[in-house]
Amino acid sequence: MIRFQNVSKVYARGARPALDDVSVDVERGEFVFLVGASGSGKSTFLSLVLREQRPSRGHVYVAGRDVANLSAWRVPSLRRQLGVVFQDFRLLQNKTVYENVAFALQVIGKPRHVIRDTVPEVLEMVGLNGKEKRMPTELSGGEQQRAAIARAIVNRPQILLADEPTGNLDPTTSLGIMRLLDRINRTGTTVVMATHDDEIVNEMRRRVVELRTGEIVRDEARGVYGERERILPDVGRSPVLDAPGSGTRVVPARLVPQPERRLLPDRQPLADRQPLERRPAGPAFGEA
Numbered sequence: 314m315i316r317f318q319n320v321s322k323v324y325a326r327g328a329r330p331a332l333d334d335v336s337v338d339v340e341r342g343e344f345v346f347l348v349g350a351s352g353s354g355k356s357t358f359l360s361l362v363l364r365e366q367r368p369s370r371g372h373v374y375v376a377g378r379d380v381a382n383l384s385a386w387r388v389p390s391l392r393r394q395l396g397v398v399f400q401d402f403r404l405l406q407n408k409t410v411y412e413n414v415a416f417a418l419q420v421i422g423k424p425r426h427v428i429r430d431t432v433p434e435v436l437e438m439v440g441l442n443g444k445e446k447r448m449p450t451e452l453s454g455g456e457q458q459r460a461a462i463a464r465a466i467v468n469r470p471q472i473l474l475a476d477e478p479t480g481n482l483d484p485t486t487s488l489g490i491m492r493l494l495d496r497i498n499r500t501g502t503t504v505v506m507a508t509h510d511d512e513i514v515n516e517m518r519r520r521v522v523e524l525r526t527g528e529i530v531r532d533e534a535r536g537v538y539g540e541r542e543r544i545l546p547d548v549g550r551s552p553v554l555d556a557p558g559s560g561t562r563v564v565p566a567r568l569v570p571q572p573e574r575r576l577l578p579d580r581q582p583l584a585d586r587q588p589l590e591r592r593p594a595g596p597a598f599g600e601a
């Protein structure tokens with residue numbers, strides 16, 4: 314779905330590369346965390362996928378197309394396959410929630426009846442029904458991010474890119490946003506999320522690609538799909554969510570980050586989860 318082949322990006326002559334010979338594949342339907350310190354190249358990675366930037370060397374393929382070689386008139390069609398959410402939401406302040414989401418369809422020429430049917434469906438999916446007429450200033454941060462996510466997925470993109478989507482939110486609100494992104498991913502949308510939030514990364518137990526000064530220093534499958542979990546024999550309990558009534562499950566002790574704190578209660582028993590390759594590519598939203 315996304316392939317970086319020996320990609321380097323140098324912004325200014327003589328400067329250190331923002332990305333340095335990066336090769337990585339993101340498969341259809343994956344959820345990948347892109348982590349690394351500030352300045353390690355995460356946003357550069359996302360901007361290359363979006364064709365906001367072109368690589369200085371190497372190739373970036375998105376849905377099979379070499380994006381650096383796309384002619385300018387094909388870039389909008391690439392972007393239609395990509396939904397994007399940002400830390401600062403970037404809603405249009407003079408439009409209501411409904412209008413913000415509808416606008417994403419209007420600009421690509423969707424007929425009015427499609428907009429009328431689709432927007433309420435997406436707003437319900439992200440948990441904003443009843444708030445259609447609110448202006449962005451009348452929403453909490455978490456609600457603004459939900460509106461931004463609704464706008465990003467309303468056109469059913471194959472890929473959702475999220476650049477620090479929880480960066481402005483408190484832990485509880487972040488949890489809700491992560492559940493929503495998880496749900497969107499489970500319907501078949503590939504998600505790549507750049508984040509500094511170790512707690513979320515450790516909790517979600519998905520693939521983690523770590524950048525350091527432009528190079529990949531870690532690429533690790535986590536959780537049920539990761540080798541680490543399968544080979545770990547010792548099993549421990551999370552002290553926070555193993556409280557009575559928490560509905561949590563046993564987790565391998567060594568996978569619980571320090572300090573131990575679980576953000577995301579598991580909603581799906583391990584045995585019910587399918588390996589990625591067997592997960593059908595479903596519609597881009599709606600319940601899995």
Ligand SMILES: Nc1ncnc2c1ncn2[C@@H]1O[C@H](COP(=O)(O)OP(=O)(O)OP(=O)(O)O)[C@@H](O)[C@H]1O
Pocket residue numbers: 324325330331349350351352353354355356357358
């Ligand atoms: N448009 C630009 N022009 C010049 N240099 C840039 C540009 N964008 C990023 N850089 C540089 O490239 C490097 C990687 O930056 P990037 O924004 O990709 O990192 P990041 O991991 O996303 O950081 P953060 O977590 O702070 O957002 C940094 O050294 C940064 O200064």
